[in-house]
Amino acid sequence: MKLADIFFPFRADMNKIERELDRAIDTAEPVLQKTASHLLKAGGKRIRPVFVLLGGKFGAYDIERLKYVAVPLELIHMASLVHDDVIDDAELRRGKPTVKAKWDNKIAMYTGDYIFARALMIAAELTDPRIHRILSRAIVEMSIGEIEQIRDFNNWDQGLRHYLRRIRRKTALLIAVSCQLGAIATGAPDSAVRSLYLYGYNVGMAFQITDDILDFTGDEKTLGKPAGSDLRQGNITLPALYMHKQSTHADEFHRLAEDPAQIERVIEFVRNGEGLAFTQRLAERYLDRALAALDGLPAGRDRDALGKIARFIGERKF
Numbered sequence: 001m002k003l004a005d006i007f008f009p010f011r012a013d014m015n016k017i018e019r020e021l022d023r024a025i026d027t028a029e030p031v032l033q034k035t036a037s038h039l040l041k042a043g044g045k046r047i048r049p050v051f052v053l054l055g056g057k058f059g060a061y062d063i064e065r066l067k068y069v070a071v072p073l074e075l076i077h078m079a080s081l082v083h084d085d086v087i088d089d090a091e092l093r094r095g096k097p098t099v100k101a102k103w104d105n106k107i108a109m110y111t112g113d114y115i116f117a118r119a120l121m122i123a124a125e126l127t128d129p130r131i132h133r134i135l136s137r138a139i140v141e142m143s144i145g146e147i148e149q150i151r152d153f154n155n156w157d158q159g160l161r162h163y164l165r166r167i168r169r170k171t172a173l174l175i176a177v178s179c180q181l182g183a184i185a186t187g188a189p190d191s192a193v194r195s196l197y198l199y200g201y202n203v204g205m206a207f208q209i210t211d212d213i214l215d216f217t218g219d220e221k222t223l224g225k226p227a228g229s230d231l232r233q234g235n236i237t238l239p240a241l242y243m244h245k246q247s248t249h250a251d252e253f254h255r256l257a258e259d260p261a262q263i264e265r266v267i268e269f270v271r272n273g274e275g276l277a278f279t280q281r282l283a284e285r286y287l288d289r290a291l292a293a294l295d296g297l298p299a300g301r302d303r304d305a306l307g308k309i310a311r312f313i314g315e316r317k318f
Contacts (some may be wrong), residue, residue: 003045003316006308009301010053013063017049020071024118035099035111039078042096047207047309048073048178051200055182057302058192068125069181072135075119077174080142082112087150088233092225131181138177145169153234156244156257163238164205171211172204195296199306202290207313209283212237214316216270228267238282240266242275249273287314 007014025036049070056066084090085098086108092098100108116139123135148166152158179200183193215230216239230237236244243253253269256262270276290310297303 003047003309003312006305006312007046007050009305010050013053013066014046014049016063017046017053017067017070017074020067021074024071024075024122025115027114031103031107032111032114035103035107036115038102039082039099039111039115042094044074044078044094046074048077048175050309051175051178052182052185054302054306055179055188055196055200056186058183058196058297059186059188061186065126065185066182068122069131069185070178072119072123073174073178073181075115075122076135076139076142079112079115079119080146080170082108082115083146086112087146088229088235090225090229090233095225126185128184130184134177134181134184138173141169141173149235152236154236156236156241156254158236158241160238160241163241167205167208167212168201171208172201175204175207176200192297195293198293198296199290199310202286202293203310203313206283206286206290206310209238209279209286210313210316212239213276213279213283216240216267216276228263228270231267231270232263238279239270239273239275242278243270243273246278247274284314287311 021040025033025040027033027036052066052070052073053063056062081093082099085093086100086105089100090098091101098108099111103111120135123131126132145166145168148162149170152162152166176197177200179196180193183196188196212230215237216228219227226232231240240257244250244257247253249269253266253273256266256269287310291307294303294306297306
């Protein structure tokens with residue numbers, strides 16, 4: 001099963017969302033137009049807008065209303081990527097030059113700020129105060145997650161709980177909010193809103209944990225960046241953290257990790273160690289919780305689609 005097959009029933013509405021994204025970043029300022037367009041054309045799975053649309057299926061579905069949630073959430077995600085690339089000094093994203101690489105750090109930061117601002121302007125078309133409270137809190141939590149990641153660069157003393165809290169803020173929360181706000185925007189019952197939030201949170205955790213696995217197991221062609229990029233940038237994710245703390249070769253791994261010149265050996269150590277299997281089991285536990293949350297939703301094609309997305313995340317290779 002490919003993601004495109006799951007998204008196929010939404011192709012018309014997703015095409016509309018894509019057009020709305022183009023319209024959202026349109027500006028008379030030529031540099032911002034070029035940088036924002038470069039980011040948008042780099043592509044992406046658009047999984048957050050799809051979650052918004054699926055969440056909307058449990059209320060009075062209306063794409064003209066849902067677009068004011070789906071577009072801002074994708075813009076917020078895009079803006080966070082631009083800022084991430086500056087922090088990580090990343091040259092590539094999805095195999096293409098980042099905004100900071102093609103222009104510079106200052107342009108990239110202001111591009112991210114512009115996209116954030118456009119997201120909030122579009123969301124303001126909806127008057128439900130719950131939507132704005134949830135969206136604002138999500139941005140605050142994402143910002144805290146980014147600061148935590150910077151603080152913990154090359155910090156091998158962090159624990160599992162710390163890692164999980166960070167990825168909750170950086171990734172899982174925005175996916176949870178996508179499911180939740182799609183339901184709220186269409187007047188879905190409170191029980192459905194709660195189930196969708198729990199589903200989105202657990203799927204989001206599994207999504208990021210799986211990304212952290214793929215960062216070691218993938219290659220540059222499939223990842224769009226060199227394997228082990230997180231570790232090269234000082235971002236210590238769970239597969240490496242496990243090897244450092246709990247593996248049968250923890251002492252040897254610790255000695256290698258302390259020497260920046262040994263980064264290739266450290267990456268290979270993770271690839272061949274127990275950390276990947278441990279991390280995979282954790283991702284599977286979150287996926288099981290996501291699927292269990294779907295029991296609180298009415299049976300049907302839309303609930304099935306959410307289940308298929310969860311299973312895709314567990315099986316994906318890129």
